[in-house]
Amino acid sequence: MAQRIVVDPITRIEGHLRIEAEIKDGKIAEAYSSGTMVRLIEEILRGRDPRDAWAFVGRVCGVCTTVHSLASIRSVEDALGITVPPNAELVRNLMFCAQNIQDHVIHFYHLHALDWVDVVSALKADPKKTSEIAQSISHWPKSSPGYFSDLQKRLTKFVESGQLGIFANGYWGHPAYKLPPEINLIGVAHYLEALEWQKEIAKIHTIFGGKNPHPNFLVGGMACSISLDDASGINAERLAYVQQLFKQAKEFVEQVYIPDLLAVAPYYLDWGGIGGGLGNYLVYGDLSTSAYADVKNYKFPAGAILNKDLSHIEEVDLRNDSEVQEFIDHSWYEYAGGDGVGLHPWKGETKLKYTGPKPPFDQLNVEEKYSYLKTPRWKGNAMEVGPLARVLVGYASGRPDFKEVVDSTLKKLNVPATALFSTLGRTAARGLETILTSTWALEFYDQLITNIKNGDTRMAAMEKFRPETWPAKAMGVGHTEAPRGALAHWIVIEDKKIANYQLVVPSTWNASPRDKEGKSSAYEAALKDTPVADPNKPVEILRTIHSFDPCLACAVHLYDEDGKNVSKVKVL
Amino acid sequence: MDKPDPSILILGVGNYLMGDEGVGVHLVRMMEKDPLPEGVDLLDGGTAGFQLMEYLERYPTVIMVDATLDKNPVGTIRMIEPKFSQDFPKAMSTHEIGLKDLIESLSLMGKMPKVYLFVISVADIANLHIGLSPQVKAAMDLLKNRILKLTAALQNDTVVALD
Numbered sequence: 001m002a003q004r005i006v007v008d009p010i011t012r013i014e015g016h017l018r019i020e021a022e023i024k025d026g027k028i029a030e031a032y033s034s035g036t037m038v039r040l041i042e043e044i045l046r047g048r049d050p051r052d053a054w055a056f057v058g059r060v061c062g063v064c065t066t067v068h069s070l071a072s073i074r075s076v077e078d079a080l081g082i083t084v085p086p087n088a089e090l091v092r093n094l095m096f097c098a099q100n101i102q103d104h105v106i107h108f109y110h111l112h113a114l115d116w117v118d119v120v121s122a123l124k125a126d127p128k129k130t131s132e133i134a135q136s137i138s139h140w141p142k143s144s145p146g147y148f149s150d151l152q153k154r155l156t157k158f159v160e161s162g163q164l165g166i167f168a169n170g171y172w173g174h175p176a177y178k179l180p181p182e183i184n185l186i187g188v189a190h191y192l193e194a195l196e197w198q199k200e201i202a203k204i205h206t207i208f209g210g211k212n213p214h215p216n217f218l219v220g221g222m223a224c225s226i227s228l229d230d231a232s233g234i235n236a237e238r239l240a241y242v243q244q245l246f247k248q249a250k251e252f253v254e255q256v257y258i259p260d261l262l263a264v265a266p267y268y269l270d271w272g273g274i275g276g277g278l279g280n281y282l283v284y285g286d287l288s289t290s291a292y293a294d295v296k297n298y299k300f301p302a303g304a305i306l307n308k309d310l311s312h313i314e315e316v317d318l319r320n321d322s323e324v325q326e327f328i329d330h331s332w333y334e335y336a337g338g339d340g341v342g343l344h345p346w347k348g349e350t351k352l353k354y355t356g357p358k359p360p361f362d363q364l365n366v367e368e369k370y371s372y373l374k375t376p377r378w379k380g381n382a383m384e385v386g387p388l389a390r391v392l393v394g395y396a397s398g399r400p401d402f403k404e405v406v407d408s409t410l411k412k413l414n415v416p417a418t419a420l421f422s423t424l425g426r427t428a429a430r431g432l433e434t435i436l437t438s439t440w441a442l443e444f445y446d447q448l449i450t451n452i453k454n455g456d457t458r459m460a461a462m463e464k465f466r467p468e469t470w471p472a473k474a475m476g477v478g479h480t481e482a483p484r485g486a487l488a489h490w491i492v493i494e495d496k497k498i499a500n501y502q503l504v505v506p507s508t509w510n511a512s513p514r515d516k517e518g519k520s521s522a523y524e525a526a527l528k529d530t531p532v533a534d535p536n537k538p539v540e541i542l543r544t545i546h547s548f549d550p551c552l553a554c555a556v557h558l559y560d561e562d563g564k565n566v567s568k569v570k571v572l
Numbered sequence: 573m574d575k576p577d578p579s580i581l582i583l584g585v586g587n588y589l590m591g592d593e594g595v596g597v598h599l600v601r602m603m604e605k606d607p608l609p610e611g612v613d614l615l616d617g618g619t620a621g622f623q624l625m626e627y628l629e630r631y632p633t634v635i636m637v638d639a640t641l642d643k644n645p646v647g648t649i650r651m652i653e654p655k656f657s658q659d660f661p662k663a664m665s666t667h668e669i670g671l672k673d674l675i676e677s678l679s680l681m682g683k684m685p686k687v688y689l690f691v692i693s694v695a696d697i698a699n700l701h702i703g704l705s706p707q708v709k710a711a712m713d714l715l716k717n718r719i720l721k722l723t724a725a726l727q728n729d730t731v732v733a734l735d
Contacts, residue, residue, distance in 0.1 A: 041589065044589060044701065044702065056589065059587060059588050059589050059618055059619055060589065060619075065618075065619070065620075106622055110622075110673060154680060154681075154682075155680070158679075158680050191677075192677060192680065192681060195622070195625065195674070195677050195681075196625075196681075198622055198625070199622075199623075199625040199626040199629070202622075202623050202625075202626065203626070205623075212620075212623055213616075213617060213618045213619070213620030213623045213624065214616070214618045214619075214620070
């Protein structure tokens, strides 16, 4: 008989996600993903000045504020026909890369590593052996026996004080943890080092965006002034600092993140066959080497892959109203035209109608509506978005830089390309992507310096900034590739104000409920057939869900009625 | 980034888009209008988590301001001195990750600043809108005065009555 387990909320994510899973013969037979909080940012934006939208959407989430602001200004620029100067594109690309690298490192060490690394086991590690292993996998200097022994002492003291804190929500000692104590200790050491490192890369946002958190953006360009000898603006000294920070980031990726990934993966190669899910991947693309409109010059190429077919890439058109559509057949919303139809975001509606059980409840009625997330579909297909999608589309497009990182990693791990379609593949793709973004960032930097040296210091195109120059009605779409996947904002401007604004965010693609035909979205599909050894400690569910890097804050809105942060696992 | 570091940071956190939940940010915006005492900085931390590490490491003393769902009457102000993340009130800001993890990690690394946390009781964080309720708005002047009183006491090294 099937047994239903409920994990609510899933911990170590941004936002609030509930997973219900039916376990049969030690495996997940069916899974249901529910965003249990409301999102109404669209309603806040209606009637506001479109030039201000970036500042509001930037507050939706504490993790990826910059990508929302970027999608927002691009949607307005698209609507008003504004082309931004090359330097502004480059600064946006640099901020994109900084955020992409920072976010992926934080995800790997702080949100995902503890699904694989057993902190308590690290207490038993031999510091000398740990040092030998660390030195065999990387040239990273912090690797002496004394360094690890000192860390182990601090960790022991911390654990003995009863303040497990960050490490409190792990299933320590669970048989699914396979790493030797020494690699666990390396994992804990780098958990802390990554934290120290990420504060450095965040400074790039402060330099270009004027402040951090929540840096400034501008419709028409970027709100910063750059010239090599300007004492108060971004001058040669600040720019050299940016370059230094990117070099350090590249070093951290190459000497810490990737070696750790390759050291951990061999113990979990079975996860190269678990958690694959849909096999459909969607990428809007970003990081143009010329202009945002030149889709062909994107470093992250756009496209869709269906049924794991890497020999064919479909084109994606965000303006075509039969491509991206949002359905609400299992979502707590109502459309004026009723359920059963998909609305393109330009015609999108955001009217809540909660019909779920009154809390507290044991389980959701998944036959009816069961989530505050809408269900987006691309030409009717459920799609996975994120680093794996980007890496696969780049790989399938035959891009040499993608080919190189993917093929060399498959070779090192001695696994076939099909292992990419998995939980492990998703986690690895995120790391491989940072090799690319940290390399590209330095190219964008060089280009920016060349432009400035050639006398081009333009940073914004302000000809169409004033509302007098706008048409009575305008529609636009702005896209980017957020760390978690394809992100787009659709805007309708009427009488100089926002008439409609719809965000379709990565976690909506991945975490949404079933569609009207009963087809699962990415999380639900990926959980199917995942083994669960102990229903009371479903670390396997966390592994697959965390491999997507869930971020529900922008997909839904947060409300936790009793403020509890400890995940409850209920076996029904 | 380049000037000498003042010793006290007043850090307002919370989500500005969620009514009273954004009280910390509202306070920063209110205090920005007047000159600050010497040696005191102000920061709108917004919904950030890990990005705040730089600031928590740099200042030996941090006065944090946030909303709490502690079931006290709306607008109640309390000051606590948290040492571990468990000491922070429930529903500290809207984000699950970030700030609490950061605080744990800082204490593990021995870099935790002295934190004074002002929490303001709010009724709910379910409604998405911008602006404060009348009860929280009415408490803002008192909140500001208590924070300034604390900074003065800390700088003069006088004993403050904690409540």
